[in-house]
Amino acid sequence: MRLNKTLAEVTDRIIARSADSRTAYLERMEAAAGKGPARAHLSCSGQAHAYAAAGADQAALAKASAGHLGIVTAYNDMLSAHQPFETYPALIRDALRGVGGTAQVAGGVPAMCDGVTQGEAGMELSLFSRDTIAMATGIALSHNVFDAAVYLGVCDKIVPGLVIGAQAFGHIPAVFLPAGPMTSGLANDEKAQIRQKFAAGEVSREELLKAEMAAYHGPGTCTFYGTANTNQMLMEFMGLHLPGSSFVNPGTTLREALTVEGAKRALSLSALGNSYTPVCQILDEKTYANGIVGLMATGGSTNLLIHLIAMARAGGIILDWQDFSDLSEVVPLLARVYPNGLADVNHFHAAGGLGYMIGELLEAGFLHGDTKTVAGQGLAQYTQEPFLSEEEGLTFRPGPKISLNEAIVRPASDPFQVTGGLKRLTGSLGTAVIKVSAVDAKHHVIEAPVRVFQDQEEAKAAFKAGEFSGDTIVVVRFQGPKANGMPELHSLTPMLAILQGQGHRVALVTDGRMSGASGKVPAAIHVVPEALDGGPIAKLCDGDVVRLDATNGKLEILTPGVLQRPCAEADLSSYQHGTGREMFGMFRRTVTSADSGASVFDLPTADPSPQG
Known part of the structure; x- marks a missing residue:
């Protein structure tokens, strides 16, 4: 299918606008990659420190005979979306030993919840937590002992922060491993109605709490289509998840199999093999344009108008709000997921989900199909869905070609709206x-x-x-x-x-x-x-x-x-003190404007003209 004219024009101007900063970034990544596997350059003392607690993996690490994977995790068990990550490191280490590889937790990053801090002082640290996460990612990988990395994170600021940090180490491969959404509880529209009744004084706080607990009831992300699940969509549209993995529930055998396969895939993309695919090659101008298309076609969170800009600029790519607005004018809205509809993300996934949408958008010319991904060359692989069989284990098969519920997801030829909204x-x-x-x-x-x-x-x-x-x-x-x-x-x-x-x-x-x-x-x-x-x-x-x-x-x-x-x-x-706010005065003084990504980093900026 011929590429949509507006998508081609927006992508071309992103490439032109970013030419100098993108070239400089790629030159830095090429120089880093040219040094080879980093741990080989460490002193004997440095290597001993790095491997001291590796147990049975010490010998393989000392010989540098196998690929070594770094795990950057946002695990904590206070947040439902990140609680499942508790078991991932052990699962990944065991899986990689089986194929001759090794893995270590490189470091942890903070993860906070906008739902918990909503209306509280802690919310004033929420946006700044993104850049803190990026810096923590940099510290985790600064030991330079890893051939590839996997990133365990889901929610609002965590995934953007991890992506920014991953691009600072863009010369190594990166695979993002999600936890998946919690199973469906109290319907989101019912929850919203009770919230409105409480605001109007028609129900008690006890009734409100009962409804909230029924909606948020187990491990996994919230089931409405807010920033957390928009992040998961983006990681699939941008080729950093395995196909079809974003909305598989926690605690299932399929979720476990996808985690194992993602870790193996990350090592297979390292410079030690024949399929070297560093993340700096995946996250290019076309990939970010695909991410914007996904945002519009799914009716995703407006927070990504800040985060995508900051994420892109960390890789030398300059986006601006006009890019989003212009693509929104031509990209059809194909999904209705709460708060844009009654369905939750589990219903969306069952109706065909991201695989169906990607297929529709590719066929209609609204996506660059030739981008690199962690699954290989080409976004067409993301029309597939994962499944388990007794004979073959985890395999991928073609996803649905038709929507299984057109009240939730529709074809590009008959969308909910002709624009992204x-x-x-x-x-x-x-x-x-x-x-x-x-x-x-x-x-x-x-x-x-x-x-x-x-x-x-x-x-x-x-x-x-x-x-x-x-x-x-x-x-x-x-x-x-x-x-x-x-x-x-x-x-x-x-x-x-x-x-x-x-x-x-x-x-x-x-x-x-x-x-x-x-x-x-x-x-x-x-x-x-x-x-x-x-x-x-x-x-x-x-x-x-x-x-x-x-x-x-x-x-x-x-x-x-x-x-x-x-x-x-x-x-x-x-706003200056209490709940940790005093530690972020430097952030408030140096942060850029929202249309520049609201970042504290020294990132390239766009031309001030609307067209950039």
Whole structure:
């Protein structure tokens, strides 16, 4: 199938925009690869230190006679998505011994949950945890004793941080090993209804807790299609997972077999063999374009508009929001998974899942089919699905050619929407993004007076006091990365949904984040410049009229004279201390804007023009 014209044009401009920084990055990776297996260059004392606790593997390591795999893990047993990783290292070591290889845990990285920290001070560390994870990955691999690496991580900031760190060691292969989603519990729409009832004072906290526990009830990722599961989709579209492995439940024999095969595959791609495929070759401009397509076709989390930019720039590739917006205009929405529908990711997987979608998008010309992957050359292998047989063990067979439930996943010829539902907004209020895949078309344009708040608690207090009585655009500012680490503002969702349900035309405008669970209320998020940077959002006052136009990509201040006002000031002292915030002052002072990836690293930047 002929490649879609817009996909070709966007990819070409990414390549042109990134030419200098990408060339410099690849030259560094080539130089690192040229030194050969790193542990051979260690002193005898250094090697002894590295192998001292390796037990029966010491002899093989000392002889350098076998491939050696590094395991970078985000394991902790407080988070359901990462609890299954507890058993992975032992499983991987045993599997590799069987084929003459060895493995060690290179290091652990922190993993925090936005669900646990939602509305709490800890959420202000969430975005910064991504770059902390990247740095921890670098420390884990800095011993230079590994021929390849596997990465154990799932959730919101963990996978992007691991990808950034992996690209710093882009001369060695990388395979990402997921844990999979928990089995389905209380339906997500039922849970959302109970949350709204609690926000309206109609049910007790005990009833709310009972519903939440019924929804989040076992090991694995949350089953709604938020940032964690968007990460898993991306790793498959970008060729870093084995085909069909993203949404296999934890604790199953198939999940175990995929973990073993992924570890073996990582070693087979090392420079010791004949199929050397370092991760710097997999994560190229076409691969990142495929990732954006996957984001649009599945209605994934808006957090990836920040993370994909930071991930790409770690490999010398410069993306900008216009790339996302342009691809969204042509890529059809093929999936309806909560909060964009009633199904969860288990239902999505059963209906055909990622393999079916990749096949449809390849056939329609919306994906680069010639990218390298950990499974080999070409994305067509990702239309396959894994299965176990008594005779052959783990094998891969062709996935479904038709959707098994068109209420969940549809063909490219008959999509849910002809566009991906994401827009870049520009205008006198700044630049922002909006996800409208779950927003009714009648709410795509909102023109109303604003109510301005400095944080979400102020907004919720006004709601509880009954202060919202008409059409309103709720503005929550001083929530950007420089102000307080750009926390998610999910606790506003029930309040806004209630107002919308009462017949009011409402929207949210913020320099903070809202993620993949923004749902049916229009939300212009990631506004840049942020308030602390002197953006126009800092000049708004209650009653000013703003127009949010998702149809035409506009975010305008309609009240005259606003831009001539001085910027409001906020007391940010409460964001500086407590719950570890004092340790991240350097991050707040040095972080880049959201449209540059909100990173603390010295990464290449895009041309300031919209087309980059």
